[in-house]
Amino acid sequence: MSDPMRPPVSHPRATSPHTDPSRxxxxxxxxxxxxxxxxxxxxxxxxxxxxxxxxxxxxxxxxxxxxxxxxxxxxxxxxxxxxxxxxxxxxxxxxxxxxxxxxxxxxxxxxxxxxxxxxxxxxxxxxxxxxxxxxxxxxxxxxxxxxxxxxxxxxxxxxLGGAVLARALAGHFKEARTALDDPAGRWGEGDPVPRRxxxxxxxxxxxxxxxxxxxxxxxxxxxxxxxxxxxxxxxxxxxxxxxxxxxxxxxxxxxxxxxxxxxxxxxxxxxxx
Missing domain, CATH: 3.40.50.150 (Vaccinia Virus protein VP39)
Structure with a gap:
């Protein structure tokens, strides 16, 4: 059953490279x-x-x-x-x-x-x-x-999943597994993102x-x-x-x-x- 409090879902439209908020x-x-x-x-x-x-x-x-x-x-x-x-x-x-x-x-x-x-x-x-x-x-x-x-x-x-996939595709399989198992989703001490x-x-x-x-x-x-x-x-x-x-x-x-x-x-x- 649909919830009247929820906004209707609409499919995002592709934006040209000159459309705000970015270029x-x-x-x-x-x-x-x-x-x-x-x-x-x-x-x-x-x-x-x-x-x-x-x-x-x-x-x-x-x-x-x-x-x-x-x-x-x-x-x-x-x-x-x-x-x-x-x-x-x-x-x-x-x-x-x-x-x-x-x-x-x-x-x-x-x-x-x-x-x-x-x-x-x-x-x-x-x-x-x-x-x-x-x-x-x-x-x-x-x-x-x-x-x-x-x-x-x-x-x-x-x-989380994007980080795991990126490390794996870069050949850093141990780091990918670390991110997958880590409660915060971090791949190691050098990870610049504290949490995923x-x-x-x-x-x-x-x-x-x-x-x-x-x-x-x-x-x-x-x-x-x-x-x-x-x-x-x-x-x-x-x-x-x-x-x-x-x-x-x-x-x-x-x-x-x-x-x-x-x-x-x-x-x-x-x-x-």
């Missing part, structure tokens, strides 16, 4: 997430009855998603621990002509309510954050706590925090495995790879080998007024 080859890493997020914001606009949403981007850095969201007309607050990233965000927002709709605040998801209010946002982005916090459960709960009832959560984190997740783990974290999971997407299923020279030199290869990424994103069979996993959900509606 050229980098769009292979963001296209699926951006298209899904943009659709979710559109649905939230209709549900809220307002063309302008309040969006919070935790760990938003220099504004890869924040600036494009502001260009859609939304008010965006970016919380990031790096002063350099926030300076780059300010400059990027000014260049895009949305400086009046983008605000940068130094902080992190663990101390989120030291810098932003609870229950104040229509959408919260938590991208590339859970891998690095000491308590992922707390991080998700804080992100959800910043949402208004019925608000949208966009969560992006490193996938499966789709089931992320969905459980989100669900336990009071969010109805609407869709899970595999991100960078093929992009990190295809030789760059092939994508850059073969005519039409870039666009075809974008289409392939979009087509595979929602298929559960590919979640297990994705470099990143994206979970989209809606905060459960409460009876409180």
């Amino acid at each position: 050229s080859r980098a769009s292979l890493r963001t296209a699926v997430v951006w298209e899904v997020l943009k659709d979710a914001l559109d649905r939230r606009v209709k549900a809220a009855g307002s063309q302008t949403l309040d969006v919070l981007d935790t760990g938003g850095g220099s504004g890869n998603f924040a600036v494009p969201a502001a260009r859609l007309g939304h008010r965006v607050t970016v919380v990031d621990p790096s002063p350099n990233a926030l300076f780059a965000l300010e400059r990027r927002a000014a260049e895009a002509g949305v400086a009046d709709r983008v605000r940068g605040v130094q902080g992190d998801v663990s101390g989120l309510f030291d810098v932003v209010e609870r229950d104040a946002y229509d959408a919260v982005l938590c991208h590339g954050v859970l891998e690095y916090v000491e308590e992922p459960t707390e991080g998700v709960r804080n992100a959800v706590g910043a949402l208004r009832s019925g608000g949208v959560l966009s969560l992006l984190a490193a996938g 997740f499966t789709a089931e783990q992320l969905s459980r974290l989100v669900g336990d925090a009071g969010v109805d999971v609407g869709a899970v997407h595999g991100v960078r299923v093929f992009a990190d495995l295809v030789p760059g020279v092939l994508v850059d030199t073969e005519p039409g290869a870039f666009q075809e790879l974008l289409k392939l990424e979009a087509a595979a994103a929602e298929l559960p069979a590919f979640h297990a080998v994705a470099t990143q996993l994206h979970v989209l959900g809606v905060k459960q509606v409460t009876d409180e007024t």
